[in-house]
Amino acid sequence: MSVTIYGIKNCDTMKKARTWLDGHGVAYDFHDYKASGVARADLERWTAALGWETVLNRAGTTFRALADADKQDLTTEKAIALMLAQPSMIKRPILDRDGQFVAGFKPEIYERFLEG
Numbered sequence: 001m002s003v004t005i006y007g008i009k010n011c012d013t014m015k016k017a018r019t020w021l022d023g024h025g026v027a028y029d030f031h032d033y034k035a036s037g038v039a040r041a042d043l044e045r046w047t048a049a050l051g052w053e054t055v056l057n058r059a060g061t062t063f064r065a066l067a068d069a070d071k072q073d074l075t076t077e078k079a080i081a082l083m084l085a086q087p088s089m090i091k092r093p094i095l096d097r098d099g100q101f102v103a104g105f106k107p108e109i110y111e112r113f114l115e116g
Contacts, residue, residue, distance in 0.1 A: 003028040003114070006042070007093035009035065017093045017105040026114060033087045043080045046094055049101045052079035055091055062088040 005021065007014040009032045021028055046055045056079045057063060063071070063082075070082065083090050091103045095113065102113050 001114075002098055004031055004096040005029070005093045006031045006033055006038070006090075006096065008032060008088070011092050013105050014093050017095070017110070020105070020107055020110060024110075024114075033090065038084065038087050038090065040080065040084060043083055043090075045099075046101055046103070047076050047080060050103050052076045054103050055079070055094070056083060057089050057091045060089060062086050 003021075003026060005014075005017060005028050007017070007030075009030075018028075018030065043055070052074070056074070058071075066082070093103075093105060095102045095110070097114060100113075102109060
């Protein structure tokens with residue numbers, strides 16, 4: 001099983017998720033998309049699997065600070081463009097297990113996701 005966790009190093013939710021993975025002996029690669037960037041292809045895969053509504057973090061301060069025009073009439077393409085421009089708008093973490101994805105962190109979801 002190959003596991004990659006995508007996020008931002010200093011995010012509190014990321015810290016909880018990585019601590020959970022470490023505590024459960026799950027080997028993973030960490031991709032900090034604030035430091036290393038995020039590829040359009042990754043965003044396209046995540047939005048295809050999870051929906052842009054899940055991948056775009058509309059509750060965060062970065063999204064809320066956008067001009068109203070940028071927040072309106074969102075589509076997959078517009079959401080991807082926003083996330084490419086400001087990776088802080090990507091829901092954290094994105095967990096990739098062999099090409100299957102889950103967004104956010106909840107211990108019970110991680111348990112089910114990683115046992116299958």
